[in-house]
Amino acid sequence: MYFHIEDWFPVILSLRVATLVVLLVAALGLPLARLMARNDFYGKDVCEAFITLPLVLPPSVIGYILLVLIGKNGMLGKYLASIGINLIFTWYAIILAATVVAFPLFYQTAKAAFNSVDVNYEKAARTLGAGELRVFFTVTLPLAWPGVTAGLVLAFARALGEFGATLMVAGNIPGQTQTIPVAIYYAVDRGDTLTARTLVLIITIFSFAVIWGVNRWRKNV
Amino acid sequence: MLKAQFKKSLWHFDLDININLQDQIMVLWGPSGCGKTTTLNILAGLLNPDAGMIQLNKRLLFSTWKHVNVPARHRQIGYLFQDYALFPHKTVMQNVCYGIHSHKSDRAITRQDILRLLESFGIQHLVGRYPGQLSGGEKQRVALARALAVNPKLLLLDEPFSALDYENKVILRQELKQLHLHWKIPFIMVTHDKEDADYLGDIIMKIEAGRVIDVKQSEVIVPR
Numbered sequence: 505m506y507f508h509i510e511d512w513f514p515v516i517l518s519l520r521v522a523t524l525v526v527l528l529v530a531a532l533g534l535p536l537a538r539l540m541a542r543n544d545f546y547g548k549d550v551c552e553a554f555i556t557l558p559l560v561l562p563p564s565v566i567g568y569i570l571l572v573l574i575g576k577n578g579m580l581g582k583y584l585a586s587i588g589i590n591l592i593f594t595w596y597a598i599i600l601a602a603t604v605v606a607f608p609l610f611y612q613t614a615k616a617a618f619n620s621v622d623v624n625y626e627k628a629a630r631t632l633g634a635g636e637l638r639v640f641f642t643v644t645l646p647l648a649w650p651g652v653t654a655g656l657v658l659a660f661a662r663a664l665g666e667f668g669a670t671l672m673v674a675g676n677i678p679g680q681t682q683t684i685p686v687a688i689y690y691a692v693d694r695g696d697t698l699t700a701r702t703l704v705l706i707i708t709i710f711s712f713a714v715i716w717g718v719n720r721w722r723k724n725v
Numbered sequence: 726m727l728k729a730q731f732k733k734s735l736w737h738f739d740l741d742i743n744i745n746l747q748d749q750i751m752v753l754w755g756p757s758g759c760g761k762t763t764t765l766n767i768l769a770g771l772l773n774p775d776a777g778m779i780q781l782n783k784r785l786l787f788s789t790w791k792h793v794n795v796p797a798r799h800r801q802i803g804y805l806f807q808d809y810a811l812f813p814h815k816t817v818m819q820n821v822c823y824g825i826h827s828h829k830s831d832r833a834i835t836r837q838d839i840l841r842l843l844e845s846f847g848i849q850h851l852v853g854r855y856p857g858q859l860s861g862g863e864k865q866r867v868a869l870a871r872a873l874a875v876n877p878k879l880l881l882l883d884e885p886f887s888a889l890d891y892e893n894k895v896i897l898r899q900e901l902k903q904l905h906l907h908w909k910i911p912f913i914m915v916t917h918d919k920e921d922a923d924y925l926g927d928i929i930m931k932i933e934a935g936r937v938i939d940v941k942q943s944e945v946i947v948p949r
Contacts, residue, residue: 624806624808630770631798631802632872633824634823635798
């Protein structure tokens with residue numbers, strides 16, 4: 505038995521998914537975390553609870569909810585099918601599942617980071633003539649950056665390791681929707697220890713390298 | 726010239742302020758929590774009053790009747806925060822230049838002008854340092870230079886000497902007086918120190934629980 509070239513597919517797919525999820529989560533999470541950290545409004549607690557829910561729910565529950573939403577007979581799925589879009593059992597479904605589970609992890613970390621920035625710095629920037637966007641990008645974000653990067657690493661790790669929800673909405677189609685965790689599960693299931701061990705080794709080394717690299721970089725900043 | 730008259734309901738009392746100020750130093754004097762800093766924040770546009778008006782050199786900055794509320798960034802009011810609020814991730818030079826990049830119309834202010842300003846504060850040798858590497862007195866000078874670099878029409882100072890030891894305080898107090906003679910704009914300074922108030926204030930406004938209980942003009946006529 506050998507580790508074939510096509511066996512690398514899960515590795516590439518997982519990295520692609522995790523990278524895209526990090527970008528998506530940052531684009532959605534940064535403005536939302538900043539908004540929630542600095543503003544109070546009616547119903548904020550309910551919003552917070554809703555955003556954090558995927559962190560607490562078992563992945564299989566997330567998978568089920570997503571199936572109900574975007575499945576062939578799902579509420580959103582029916583509409584998408586009518587305009588010719590099918591998400592279920594494609595790699596888009598993997599992105600969706602991983603984003604949903606990784607989002608609250610990033611959101612919570614980023615919000616805590618924004619909360620830790622002294623509002624006087626932002627006030628000072630405003631009195632110096634800076635608009636809200638400039639305040640955010642030149643003062644708030646740089647000062648919250650260590651916390652924000654920690655959130656990005658957590659989101660990346662969570663997306664890379666996503667298993668339960670992914671399996672339910674994207675299945676296990678080799679060469680299409682088979683991510684590393686899913687591939688390991690099925691390799692063990694069919695007794696293919698070589699593939700399982702190789703993938704375990706790859707994901708462990710890679711995860712270690714990411715955490716080590718980010719920690720080193722943060723020390724130098 | 727500053728004209729301001731506003732009210733704001735606070736948690737434990739109502740703030741009711743009436744200010745009429747030429748190019749003088751006004752000291753807001755009173756115990757902690759009497760509404761001094763809130764007054765500065767309202768003038769700077771960082772906080773909205775419930776009702777009232779603020780007018781600086783004939784320019785209306787806030788008015789509940791005319792529905793005017795100029796945002797803080799367009800008020801041209803310098804603000805020296807109590808802890809100075811120097812951006813810790815930026816060098817002294819970047820801190821002082823921060824405001825210049827906000828005002829498109831002030832592009833005429835060059836690096837040379839800034840260096841001259843820093844020189845007048847005796848801090849030109851600190852340009853490459855970060856706020857964490859400065860002493861209390863140096864921090865205050867940098868914060869003053871940063872606030873003045875944008876050419877404000879009014880300068881607000883919140884307890885500017887609270888973080889300094891006595892000797893530094895005496896030196897910086899004199900410098901502040903000189904600075905005021907040079908800039909010829911109204912200064913409003915918050916303090917709870919009677920000595921600072923007497924030394925610097927052309928007008929001393931005593932505030933207690935949000936109300937002005939006494940306004941005293943300084944007897945010493947400062948030559949202008």
